[in-house]
Amino acid sequence: MASKNMEDLVSLCKRRGFIFQSSEIYGGLQGIYDYGPLGVELKNNLKSSWWKSMIYDRDDVEGLDASILTSRHVLKYSGHEDTFSDPLVDCRNCKNRFRSDQATDGKCPACGSSDLTKPRPFNLMFKTTVGPVDDGSNYAYLRPETAQQIFTNFKNILDSTSKTIPFGIAQIGKAFRNEVTPGKFIFRVREFEQMELEFFVEPGKDDEWHKYWVDKRYSWWIDQGISEKRLKKLDVEDADLSHYSKATVDLMYEFPHGLEELEGIANRTDFDLGSHTKNQNDFKISADVMKNNQSTTKLSIQNLESKEWYIPYVIEPSAGVDRGIFALLNEAYKEEDLENGNKRIVLSLKPHLSPIKAAVIPLKRNNEDLVNKASKIKNDLQTLGMGRVILENSGNIGKGYRRHDEIGTPICITVDFETIENDTVTIRDRDTMSQKRVSTHDLELEYKKIFN
Secondary structure: OOOOOHHHHHHHHHHOOOEEEOOHHHOOOOOOEEEOHHHHHHHHHHHHHHHHHHHHOOOOEEEEOOOOEEEHHHHHHOOHHHHOEEEEEEEOOOOOEEEHHHOHHHOOOOOOOOOEOOOEEEEOOOEEEOOOOOOOOOEEEEOOOOHHHHHHOHHHHHHHHOOOOOEEEEEEEEEEOOOOOOEOOOOEOOEEEEEEEEEEEOOOOHHHHHHHHHHHHHHHHHHOOOOHHHEEEEEOOHHHOOOOOOEEEEEEEEEOOEEEEEEEEEEEEOHHHHHHOOOOOOOOOOHHHHHOOOOOOOOOEEOOOOOOEEOOEEEEEEEEHHHHHHHHHHHHEEEEEOOOOOEEEEEOOOOOOOOOOEEEEEOOOOOHHHHHHHHHHHHHHHOOOOOOEEEOOOOOHHHHHHHHHHHOOOEEEEEOHHHHHHOEEEEEEOOOOOEEEEEHHHHHHHHHHOOO
8 A cells, every 4th residue: 555644755765765855964955855875776767667668669769868058049939938937925924925826815825814915927947147257148047847958959850860750759857947835745846857758740640649648658657556546647627738738638646645747748739849940831031030049940841742841749748757756655655564563664666666676685794605605696686787786784684674675675685504505595575575495596587587
C-alpha cells in the first residue's frame, strides 16, 4: 500500500540520503531541493528509463540537450512574456501573499480578512544579466520549460538527421519558475527537471496522435510501478487550457496531498513553430521582421506530393522528473508488521529504478577472507552494467537487510564461511524476505533475472 503520510516520505528521504532541503545549514532555500547519494541514482534511473523508451526503443525520435539561458526574443514570440505571470494579492492583516484566484469571496485564505490589496502581475520567469554590464537591456531568461529550444532547433535537427513527418525531438533538462507558493515537498519547486517530447505531425492527424501519446504515456507510468488505482486521465477543460493548447490530457496521480498532475499531454497545434517562423503566410522576410528581432527562418515542411509548405502540429508529452520521483517513492513505500512484533519499511521499487541493484554483505566485517570474497563478487556484478552494486561491510546482517529494504535494494547477497568452503552464497529477496543458497558460478544469471 502506498504511503499516505507526507512526513513519512520526507523523513525517509532525508534519513537515507534521497533528498535534502537545499542550503539547509543556512535555514534552507524555499522551493529548492538537493538530491543525495541515493536520490541522484533514482533520478538518473528514471531519466534513463524515459530516454530508452523515447529514443532507443523508437526510430522516429531524436534527442537534444539545449541551453538553459534563453533569448528574451524566443520567450516573447512564444507568448511566455505575456502569459507566464500570476496576479498576486497581499493581505494587509496577516501579510500573506497569494494568487488572486485563491481569495474565496474576496477573503484571505490564511486569516479570512477582507483587507486585501488589488491584484498585481507577478512574472514567473527568472531573469538574469548576460555580459559584464548590467544596463537593464542585456538580459536573458532561465528557461521556464525545455520545449522552446526544441522548436528553435527544429530546422537544425530536420536538416542534420533527414527525418520525415511524423517524428519527434526529446529532451531532459532543468527549467525554472519563480513559483509564488512552492510547497508539497518536491511537487511544486522553483528549480526542476522536465522530460519532454515534441512530436511533429501533419495537421488533420493530430487528434489520433494525441490519443496515441496519451495511451503510451499512461502505460509507461504503469510499467514504472505506478498503480492504475492512483493514476487517472483528465481532459482539461477549455477554460483551463494553456494559451498554446488545442487539447490537453493530464495524467493525475494520487499524491499524499491529493490528486495532482504527474504529466500533461498537449496538442500544441502549430502555435510554436508558427510563432517562431518568419511569416506563417508567405514566408517573406520583411524590414519589420528584422527590426523587431523576429525569426528569419522558415520552420515548415513541404508535402512531397502536393509540394505545398505547411507548419507541422505538435503533440507534447511533458513530465516532471521531480514529480515522478515523488510519485514513485509514494507508490513504493510500505510499512509491514513482522512476526516478532516489529515493523519494517520497504521501498518496493522496480529493479530498474532501484538506486542500488544489489548489496554484497560479508558475515564478518573484520574477516579478510570474507571481505575479499565479497569485494570480488561486488566487482564482478558491477561490470555487468545493470547499475550500482555496493559492498555493505557494516558487520550486522540484520541491520544491513533492514537498511536495504528501506532504500529499495532488490537483493542482498551474503558471503559467509560456507562461501569459502563450497563457493555458495545466500541471496535474500527484498519483497518476500525469502532466502536461497546458490553457487557463485550461477550468481550472474540469478542477478540478471531480477531485471527481466
